[in-house]
Amino acid sequence: xxxxxxxxxxxxxxxxxxxxxxxxxxxxxxxxxxxxxxxxxxxxxxxxxxxxxxxxxxxxxxxxxxxxxxxxxxxxxxxxxxxxxxxxxxxxxxxxxxxxxxxxxxxxxxxxxxxxxxxxxxxxxxxxxxxxxxxxxxxxxxxxxxxxxxxxxxxxxxxxxxxxxxxxxxxxxxxxxxxxxxxxxxxxxxxxxxxxxxxxxxxxxxxxxxxxxxxxxxxxxxxxxxxxxxxxxxxxxxxxxxxxxxxxxxxxxxxxxxxxxxxxxxxxxxxxxxxxxxxxxxxxxxxxxxxxxxxxxxxxxxxxxxxxxxxxxxxxxxxxxxxxxxxxxxxxxxxxxxxxxxxxxxxxxxxxxxxxxxxxxxxxxxxxxxxxxxxxxxxxxxxxx
Amino acid sequence: xxxxxxxxxxxxxxxxxxxxxxxxxxxxxxxxxxxxxxxxxxxxxxxxxxxxxxxxxxxxxxxxxxxxxxxxxxxxxxxxxxxxxxxxxxxxxxxxxxxxxxxxxxxxxxxxxxxxxxxxxxxxxxxxxxxxxxxxxxxxxxxx
Numbered sequence: 055x056x057x058x059x060x061x062x063x064x065x066x067x068x069x070x071x072x073x074x075x076x077x078x079x080x081x082x083x084x085x086x087x088x089x090x091x092x093x094x095x096x097x098x099x100x101x102x103x104x105x106x107x108x109x110x111x112x113x114x115x116x117x118x119x120x121x122x123x124x125x126x127x128x129x130x131x132x133x134x135x136x137x138x139x140x141x142x143x144x145x146x147x148x149x150x151x152x153x154x155x156x157x158x159x160x161x162x163x164x165x166x167x168x169x170x171x172x173x174x175x176x177x178x179x180x181x182x183x184x185x186x187x188x189x190x191x192x193x194x195x196x197x198x199x200x201x202x203x204x205x206x207x208x209x210x211x212x213x214x215x216x217x218x219x220x221x222x223x224x225x226x227x228x229x230x231x232x233x234x235x236x237x238x239x240x241x242x243x244x245x246x247x248x249x250x251x252x253x254x255x256x257x258x259x260x261x262x263x264x265x266x267x268x269x270x271x272x273x274x275x276x277x278x279x280x281x282x283x284x285x286x287x288x289x290x291x292x293x294x295x296x297x298x299x300x301x302x303x304x305x306x307x308x309x310x311x312x313x314x315x316x317x318x319x320x321x322x323x324x325x326x327x328x329x330x331x332x333x334x335x336x337x338x339x340x341x342x343x344x345x346x347x348x349x350x351x352x353x354x355x356x357x358x359x360x361x362x363x364x365x366x367x368x369x370x371x372x373x374x375x376x377x378x379x380x381x382x383x384x385x386x387x388x389x390x391x392x393x394x395x396x397x398x399x400x401x402x403x404x405x406x407x408x409x410x411x412x413x414x415x416x417x418x419x420x421x422x423x424x425x426x427x428x429x430x431x432x433x434x435x436x437x438x439x
Numbered sequence: 440x441x442x443x444x445x446x447x448x449x450x451x452x453x454x455x456x457x458x459x460x461x462x463x464x465x466x467x468x469x470x471x472x473x474x475x476x477x478x479x480x481x482x483x484x485x486x487x488x489x490x491x492x493x494x495x496x497x498x499x500x501x502x503x504x505x506x507x508x509x510x511x512x513x514x515x516x517x518x519x520x521x522x523x524x525x526x527x528x529x530x531x532x533x534x535x536x537x538x539x540x541x542x543x544x545x546x547x548x549x550x551x552x553x554x555x556x557x558x559x560x561x562x563x564x565x566x567x568x569x570x571x572x573x574x575x576x577x578x579x580x581x582x583x
Contacts (some may be wrong), residue, residue: 143558146478147458151451192450199532211466217457241464387540 055175055433056089060167062158062186064119065107069277069324071351072181072203073253075228079178080117082422083429091174092119093167095160095186103127103158122163124186132156132185143208150214157185167193176433178226181348182218183209191222198222201250201434204232206239206370207348216242224436226250226429228349233369246439248432253420254354260334261328264360264409270399271299271320272364273337274332277350278309282368283343286387289314290319290391301395303341306333334359338398338405339382354420356410357381360404364394381412465562479564485557494551 061076068074076092083090096105105123112119135153139145145153163186171177171194179191182202191198200222204210219225219236224246227233233249237240272291278284291303295318302318306325313319325333335341342355342365350372356363363382365372367390376382383394399406508524511517 144561151454153455161444161447161448164450165444168446168449189450192453193446195453213458213463214454216466217454217461220461220463221453221457239466241466289579298455303578389536389540 055430055437056173057083057433058093058174059083059172059179060163060177060179060187060190062089062095062184062402063097063100064092065114066100067098070100071349072201075201075349076205078182078253078255078287078422079425079429081115082426084116086430088165088417090117091158092117092299093163093190094119094121095158095163096121096123097158099193100158101185102129106285111255116251116408120166121168122160122208124158125161128156129157132158136386138286139212141206145212147213147299153212154185154188154214159186163187164193171197174370174435176223179222182215183207188214188218191218196223197223197225198228200435201226202232202236203228203348203350204236206235206301206438207346210228210235210240212336218239219244224248226432228373230250231374232293233356234350235370236286245379245434248428250432251420251425252351253416253422253425254351254358256422258358260335260359261331262359266338266405267336269302270338271302271304272341272360272395273304273333273338273356274341275355277307277343278305278313280312281344284310284311284313286366286367287341287343288319290388291318292316293388294318294392294395297392298394299395301338301399304333304337304339306330330355331359334361336367337361338395339364342366342372344372345369353381353412354416357409357416360406360409360413362398362408364391365411365434375415379412379415381408381415383408429435454563476561476564478505481561481564487548489557494554 059076059080061073063070063073064077066077068077072166077217080092081088083334095103096107096109103124107121109121109123112121119367128244132153135145135149135156138149138348139153166261167177167190171318176196177189177190177194177198177316179198179205180201182204191200195218202219202225204227209215219240220242223246225236225244227236227247228251230249233247236244237246268270274284274287276282287303291301292314294301295316302320303313304320304322305313306329308321308323312321322329322333334356337356339362340352342350342352343364343366344350345366345368347369348371350365353363353365353372353375357379363372363376365376365382365384367373367384368385373384376384383397385394508520511521513520
């Protein structure tokens, strides 16, 4: 099949969940003998949208990448409307159109896409929240399969976002919870839909043998943002430390929401793959307290390393993964958090079993051959209907 | 700049047509605190109470608070007395926490319900405002 993957930012230096997924998906589709072109912008940073990469076609890990410059971004207006949206969970229709217009766009990408969309069997567009992805999907909605990466967040409730979901040719979700959210909570009727799932890397034996260390530590991986519910995590770890627990929190990532300057918080910054594997091997558990996720690739990374996970029970997606896999524990209150830690520390066999359960769940549901197989089946039934 | 681009105009036309022809069912966000609406009249008291509740709901103090008594510093008997008091307090706290946890669940559901109702009220108020505007327009002398 000839496919275009349209995503606002693309490259090995771009760490967002949707962007990483798009990159791996493109590489795996090419390896599976599909003709894949990635359509993206020259930007690297999603705050400034400054054109960094050169315009034009390049080959990255055997994937053809077509880069177009960002031609407009009204940052002050976009930020103002985004702030209003986050505060009120709503914008008037004219404000929604102004929000879309003020966001980052590449008119050259839209023009080229309008001319060439018919050359492709399908246009895979992600994620829905990016204004460039939304506009690109409107160029040829009947050809577009949207991989929205939806969260329960204000942007999802915008009429424009919901309307786009109903107008595109098909929608692929990453989890059953995301699909349920779109159908029930967003209350929309989709033309064609399916659950694709996601995967992190080739399924192989853990790179570093599992060996939880003493003193024990919890590992958090990813950008340090308040939106990831890190405030709660910092509070709970602090309270454990106040009670005399030797547990520390190791943070592999960087960002504006840093932990307090206390010895039981260790900030490692972004780490290389080898260091990440070593940290996962030694961790009591990977902790992911976020309340809003569309998939959480980081859970799969932990499970590939046979590391159990701790998630927030009010996040439907991560709690759903944990319930289905039995690969960890969920918490909301401090009592539940401290009981979970106690169980992981005092019952190492149970913790090891959770890690093994998670690995087996990943193998049964989220390997690349499975994902590509699902996508091919969906596209075949879509193109023949 | 956008206006000069034909593809961008096409995109906007498609959006306008879809907005005009496709009526979406209502989707109510599960807001914790809906925030005061900027575009419609609202009940100031309602939002004042909600704001206070938002601040008060998570603030349960479930920790053991054991102050020292004047007997605490007695040699030998003091630490024993303090240990006994701690044990008694822990039992009381155990039962209080159980009740509190139940109450917190009730509070949480009530809070979610009020949040949803407020969000629905906001949407209905917007509908009313729009309908009133239409009614006013229809009652203009030009339309008669």
